[in-house]
Every structure is written in structure tokens, then in C-alpha cells.
Amino acid sequence: MRIGLITPEPGHPLLAAASALLTAAGHRVDALVPPAPGDAPRSPEADVYLLKSRTPGALAFARTLEAGGAPVVNSAEATARCQDRTLMAEIALGAGLPFAATRTVGPLGPWAAGRSLPAPVVVKSLRSRRGDLVARVDDRARLRELAQQWPQEPVVVQEYAPNNGWDHKLWAVGDRVFAALRRSELSPAGRGPARPLGRDELPPGWAALVRATGAAFALDVYGVDLIDTGGGAPLIVDVNAFPGIRGQSGAPEALAELALARARA
Template identity: 65%
Template sequence: MRIGLITPDPGHPVLAATAALLAGDGHTVEVSDPRAGAAAAPAGAPADVYLLKARTASALELARELERRGAPVLNSAAATARCQDRTGMAGSARRAGLPFAATRTFEAAARLESAPGLPWPMVVKSRHSRKADLVARVDDPAGLRELASAWADEPVVVQAFAPNNGWDHKVWVVGDRVFAGLRRSELAPADGAPERCGVRLPDAWADLALRVGAAFDLDVYGVDFVDTGAAGPLIVDVNAFPGIRDQPGAPEALAALALDRAARAARLPAARGRRQSGVGRP
């Protein structure tokens, strides 16, 4: 089979390991640099499946073009884009009955200073998720003035700070495989505590992570939980196709998922043909 990687960085550890596994089994791995947008699509037939490890506008343009030509893309362009808007993310999660942090949206951080009913302390984030975006805890009006001055025109969301033990539960899902680790929260005081990999999640938390995939139509994704104690886990972020670094078994799971989706896509035209001709009907 032909497996395509949509990424500007094919040397990323999880992609490189996945590509090596696929190539070792006789499959062809093709890399499409998304910086050219739809122009990076192959002139001939697309690959049997694509892994979308990029979130830029040009990457989404390329993914949409490949989908238009009938190629399955994991994750889809629509699902990837959905995870970049934290306002839409919160709405989708709460409509699905997921325990997601209550979220308010503001057109610009400068408007926070005059907003009524702000929770203290609170977490302020850029509305649009990207590298080097805003994620900060704000404890008082003085801190808010400082933040609003530095990020005046930035569209933001506000969430009440949920008391927790200072650790983020980082959960990565590949198909139906769940991997987990603990990372010191970026909102907690830095203490040099190392990240912990291979953490065992409670079954209910793992089930909750899988529900996120169904709600957002994601195949490869990350979920950030905080443990609020008696109130249980609270989802604070969802990411399409995160790094999944240092998770034993993740490349194998990703390779298996790609091959499974490619095989399923190859069977679909034949199945449609049988239904249209009446073959196979009782």
C-alpha cells in the first residue's frame, strides 16, 4: 500500500518510526510537504491513506484537495480545523456531554478589563490554538491589566481555574489505543519535575478519552485532563495529531491504523457497486 505523510518534518520521532515500520513491511511511504498547499497533491492517483501531521492553513488546503479526490485523511481537514478553535471545541465537547471547562469568548483580550463576572483565578487562552499562543493563569486585576496590555488585540477564551494537583494528565489516542503520561502543568510553579510516561489511567478516564474521538471525529488526538479530586477529571484541551513522543507502542498503533483505514477505503467502492447492482441482497 501507499501511505502518505502530510508534514514539513518527516523526521519527527513518531512519524519516522511509523514510516520505518511500514517500509519494513513492504509498503511505500510518501511525504507531502504541505507548505505548497493543494499544489503539493500528487499529479497521479493519491496514496491509499494520508496521515495529517500539520495544522497550518496550507496543510488543511492540501488535505481537503486529497479528500476531494477520494483519499482518506487521518485526521480529516474538518476535524483538524475544529480543534484549532477553542470556542467551537468547548461547544462540541459540552454538547456531547463531556466534562469540559466552561468557556467564555472575547473578541480581544483588551475587553477583559471591563467584562463583568470574571472568575478569579481564571485561565486565559488564545481562541485559536497555535504554536506560541497565549495560555496564562490570571489571579487578580493587576495581572489582567498586564496580560491585556501585552495581548490587546488577541481573541481569547476564559475558563475558571480548576483547583488541581499541578499535573496535567496527557492522554494520546491512536484509533482505539490509549496512551497516557503526566506532565507538570504550565500553569503550576516550575519545579523541574520530570514528565512521567506510561501512566496507567483509570478505566473511566480511558473511556472518556475515547468518547472525545467520537465527539470530534478524530482518529489520532490528544486530550489534556486535570484531576479535580472528587469532581473527577476535567477536559481542558483537545489536540489533533499531537507529538505522542516516548510512548512505547504508539508507532505500531499508528502504522496499524493507517493500514486498516487504507484497506477499508479500498473495499468501499466494491461494496457500493454490489449494493447498486443488487448483488448480495437477501
């Protein structure tokens, strides 16, 4: 089988380990650079493509491959859905998933002007990306500070849900679910390292919730960030297409198996 990697980081630990497994089994793995604007689109050359990139060029390339009949994991459309936090909330809530209530308010600067805050809120960039804005806001002083730093950033606002300050990072590769515990990115002390969790350490029903999320978003490789709002009641705060899944035993094997299964299908 031939597997194509659509990514700027073919040496990423997850991809590198999965590639090594596939190569050792006699398969070919190629890292691909999306064609530049104006270049002729390529016809499908691999049996399956793994899309670990969110750039417009990578998504356009993936759509061209899909139009030619090539399987892409995850699809370009599913990947794009996870970049828009307004759409993310609509899909999740429409599927009956416990997702944080989300309001889209436009550029932060104009919205924050003269705004009062009756309760803590979480302000996030509308477009999910590396280095985006995610911050807890407890008072007008903090809101003004963020508005000065990100005046034209389109944002969404979520009510802050009281929790224990830890994020449950859950990832799925096909039917396999992996998990870790890490301090919330809203924590003043910073996120710190992630601690791997066994499936038996997850509250009942959480693994099934992750799979239901993947089905709602039509994702094959994805991450779901959950917080415990008390008594094991989960709240989804983010969904990611093809996350890093670093340090999870068995994840490279699961990815290699998924790639081959999709190629054969």
C-alpha cells in the same frame, strides 16, 4: 501500500518510527509538501494520508485529497475543529463531556480594560497553536500584564478549576490509549518532563472518556488533556488533533497499524 505524510516535520520521532516500520514491511512512505496557492491541486497518489499539520495550506491540501476520495487521518475538518477553542467547548459540552466552561471574549486588550476578577480564571488564545497564550490570572495586575503583551489576541476565558497541579496527558491512536503525567502548563515551576503512565495507573473510566472524546470530534489520532478536580473527577481542558505522543512505547506501531487499516478500508 503507499502512505503520504502531510507534515513539515517528517523526522518527528513518532512519524519517523512509524515510517520505519512501514518501510521495513515493504510499504512506501512519502513526505508531501502542500501545493502553493494557485498551483494545480494534486490527485490522490497514496492509499492513505496522515495529516500532522494545522497550516491553512495543509488543511486545504487535505480537503482536495478528500474530495478526490483519498482517506486522510485525521480529516481536515476534524483537525480544524480542534484549532477553535470556542467550537471545541461547544462540541465537547454538547456531547455531554466534562469540559471546562468557556466564554469567548474577543481581543484581550479591550476586554481586560477595567475588568475585575472575582475568582482566578484561565485565559487562552481562541486559536489553539504552538506558542499560544495559556495563563492563569489571579488579579488585575496579571491581567493588565497579559493585555499589554497580547492586546489584540482573541481569547477565551475559563474558570480556574482547583486541582493537584498535574495534567494527565492522554493520547489515542485508533482504539489504543496512551498516558503520561506532567506538571500543568499553569505551574509556576514550568511543565517539566512527562512521566509515562500505565493503563492500570489511570482512574477508572478515564480511558473510556478519551475514546468518547475522539468519537465526538471524529478523530483517529488525538490527545486529551485532563485534570483531576478531586476524587478522580476528570475535567477536559484541551483536545488536540495528531499530537506528538513522544516517548510512548507502542505508539509508532499503533500508528503504522492504523494507517494500513485505513488504507485497506
